[in-house]
Amino acid sequence: NAGVMQNPRHLVRRRGQEARLRCSPMKGHSHVYWYRQLPEEGLKFMVYLQKENIIDESGMPKERFSAEFPKEGPSILRIQQVVRGDSAAYFCASYGGVYLEETQYFGPGTRLLVL
Amino acid sequence: GEDVEQSLFLSVREGDSSVINCTYTDSSSTYLYWYKQEPGAGLQLLTYIFSNMDMKQDQRLTVLLNKKDKHLSLRIADTQTGDSAIYFCAPEGTYNQGGKLIFGQGTELSVKP
DSSP states (O other): OOOOEEEOSEEEEOTTOOEEEEEEOOTTOOEEEEEEEOTTSOEEEEEEEETTEEEEOTTSOSSSEEEEOOSSSOEEEEEOSOOGGGOEEEEEEEEOSOTTTOOOEEOOOEEEEEO | OOOEEEOSEEEEETTSOEEEEEEESOTTOSEEEEEEEOTTOOEEEEEEEETTOSEEEETTEEEEEETTTTEEEEEESSOOGGGOEEEEEEEBOOGGGTTOBOOOOOEEEEEEO
């Protein structure tokens, strides 16, 4: 059973470009969380999605950031017009959706560097 | 919102026990997790405790939960150099928060031979 997959593992962008981060949850999981880890900090929640729905985006910056989880295909975290402060590790975690019985499984992360 | 605090560094000698402490503010968390992160890697789930438990033991790991004081600890017995990593305490948000995890800053454990 494949784990959570994220790609790319490393992404370099120049200021003003767009970054697209992909997350494929574990097989059978329909819930995805995105977290951001700034250098030498803990992970901060960004957004929680189920298939075709955004459930909680309270941790998403108001501008330039968006997320989706379509019916088919991976979840995408999109950052438009990147700035140096967006440099961080972005982790997604998938969850089976049966509350009180499962934990979140994390992917290896995408490390974004903005030059 | 929920706040989670951990000490930033801990240094121990190989073979000693390590105790990593965590305090949190939201007492409604149902599950409280411990994750391990090695340099440049993702997060590995180590163990977790259900909120109605005081203690959970899993091989070299012992988790203690004091709900009254909102204090969680992770004890690693017979610490090895391979245990050197950053350890995160992560209470789970309540159901109406969508179960998101709230992470502390992490404790960097350094194990000296």
